Amino acid sequence: MNKYGKNFEIYYYDVDKFNRITPLSILNYLEETAISHSWSVGLGCEELYEKGYAWVLSKWHVEIKRYPSFKDKIYVETWASSFDRYFANRWFTIKDEKGSKIISAASQWILIDIDKRRAVKIPKEISDCYGVVDEIATDESFRNFEKIEIDENKRKYEIRRSDIDTNGHVNNKKYIEWIIETIPDEIYENYYLSSFDVLYKKETSYGHSIYASYIEVKKDENSVQYHHVIRLDDDTELARIYTKWIKRA
Amino acid sequence: MNKYGKNFEIYYYDVDKFNRITPLSILNYLEETAISHSWSVGLGCEELYEKGYAWVLSKWHVEIKRYPSFKDKIYVETWASSFDRYFANRWFTIKDEKGSKIISAASQWILIDIDKRRAVKIPKEISDCYGVVDEIATDESFRNFEKIEIDENKRKYEIRRSDIDTNGHVNNKKYIEWIIETIPDEIYENYYLSSFDVLYKKETSYGHSIYASYIEVKKDENSVQYHHVIRLDDDTELARIYTKWIKRA
The missing domain is CATH 3.10.129.10 (Hotdog Thioesterase)
Known part of the structure; x- marks a missing residue:
């Protein structure tokens, strides 16, 4: 065991x-x-x-x-x-x-x-x-992540000291926090995150800015799905994320 | 008891x-x-x-x-x-x-x-x-906080969903996190925060930006002290903070 x-x-x-x-x-x-x-x-x-x-x-x-x-x-x-x-x-x-x-x-x-x-x-x-x-x-x-180019709904974050863990790099969990901040108010207020997938591509460190962007992939009566991309200020892709949100009862 | x-x-x-x-x-x-x-x-x-x-x-x-x-x-x-x-x-x-x-x-x-x-x-x-x-x-x-006007070393933060607690307002702890992000690299890397005082003046909510600024009040061989002010985007004062940092051994 x-x-x-x-x-x-x-x-x-x-x-x-x-x-x-x-x-x-x-x-x-x-x-x-x-x-x-x-x-x-x-x-x-x-x-x-x-x-x-x-x-x-x-x-x-x-x-x-x-x-x-x-x-x-x-x-x-x-x-x-x-x-x-x-x-x-x-x-x-x-x-x-x-x-x-x-x-x-x-x-x-x-x-x-x-x-x-x-x-x-x-x-x-x-x-x-x-x-x-x-x-x-x-x-x-x-999930198998296809390559996705997203330039919509972009939000910039400056990396904070509080984003850095004992490895000296941005802790992977921060990516999820950042993308949750970007989604529309209507979804954040009325839906809950029911599943997500992350593919980490590169690590990053203090002193940089990152951009989190998303596109809506699918929407029906009760759910909505997004593709998200996180890029460094020099355009290096750091992570691809997929989220599924379900309407709260 | x-x-x-x-x-x-x-x-x-x-x-x-x-x-x-x-x-x-x-x-x-x-x-x-x-x-x-x-x-x-x-x-x-x-x-x-x-x-x-x-x-x-x-x-x-x-x-x-x-x-x-x-x-x-x-x-x-x-x-x-x-x-x-x-x-x-x-x-x-x-x-x-x-x-x-x-x-x-x-x-x-x-x-x-x-x-x-x-x-x-x-x-x-x-x-x-x-x-x-x-x-x-x-x-x-x-601490008795005198009124302090600080316009130096300003950093802007957009309030995030993750800053909001069950009262629907910015959690008071976030103010400390914000001001720690503003201090100079040399201090963050070589000193530790040994004491701090906060006077909360007003609460704030999602959708606003805030400005955290500071001035150095006192510095000697082994310690440095700062006054910090946190203001809302409309200039309302939200908090006054005083921090003392001591050189790490």
Whole structure:
């Protein structure tokens, strides 16, 4: 059994004005549980850093059935599902106090050599620490992102000190926060984010500006879907994101 | 005994690139503990809202002796120290695992009538729920802020959806995050924030821009002090802030 789980209580600063946990806080809990898992098998950020490595996130697929509220208690569980030369895959589930699965996610990670700043084959000594659990958390997995050129609905952000994590780069979760800020008021007020996919292409650091832009891909009576692109000020593509929003009851 | 305490573990998303908890996260823990205290005496946000009231923060005085790091465990304790017609005073301490006091704070709150949007005398039925503890957490308390006009070192922020809390207004903690973004690189990289004072003057909401500006007040070999002002796009003063930074060893 190589699953790892952690209990959390939803704090006041985790919820938005609708008293629902923010997508940013969901990712905080997933990240925290993944890091604690690594820590528990002796591969915390520091140990990994000493070996000359760091994990970098490559893909997310996240499905949200129900948003917990302030004071709710949740249980986050995670496990490695495969190690495939350059890629490590990790599943997540979040359960509420009754044990119902309310959030599921798939993630893909790349191990990089810190000095060379490039991907390395994952050493067996590292994958062996985690082990592999042959169980899925969601029926769907990573989206195939076609190349998308979007110049519409652009918003500029200057990277803040608070966007930077211990790796010295913009934390991947910030991309989700930025794109949520860009969508139209009517959608933000009346819909909830029910799923999203992210493909991370490049990392970035303090001192830059980024542009988040989106186009509407599909809309029907109860839902709307967007493609989002995040670009650096020099036009380098940093991430492609796909979001699906469902009308609140 | 009317003290209230809560244990927290420092998560990865609480720390900055120096692996130190951010001042924003410190305020998150203080806020969470104050809200939990209210909740525990039957005066959670919802119960208070049903009575037609909400607490609004008026002043902070925060002293940070040592910043905890990722995975550290802390204990946050809080108590009401006085109820003075319109003002409620609340102390805080944060202790590390050895029981040493590493952070102390004083706060002043105003009770507002939600419909009239103005301060009301604190009803005895409310202050009685909390009780009062005659003990101080810091020798210093609230700063007397003279009126300060600052037009230097201005930075503009567009208020984001993620800045808004369940009251529908910009959460008071965001002011601290904004002013930390404005200080010079040399100070951010080589100094730590050792204390700060905030006087909140007006609240604001989504759709506005704000300006954060500062002047250096005092500098010696090992420390630097700033006055900061936060203004709305129409020039309304929202907050005055005073920060003290000490050179890292």
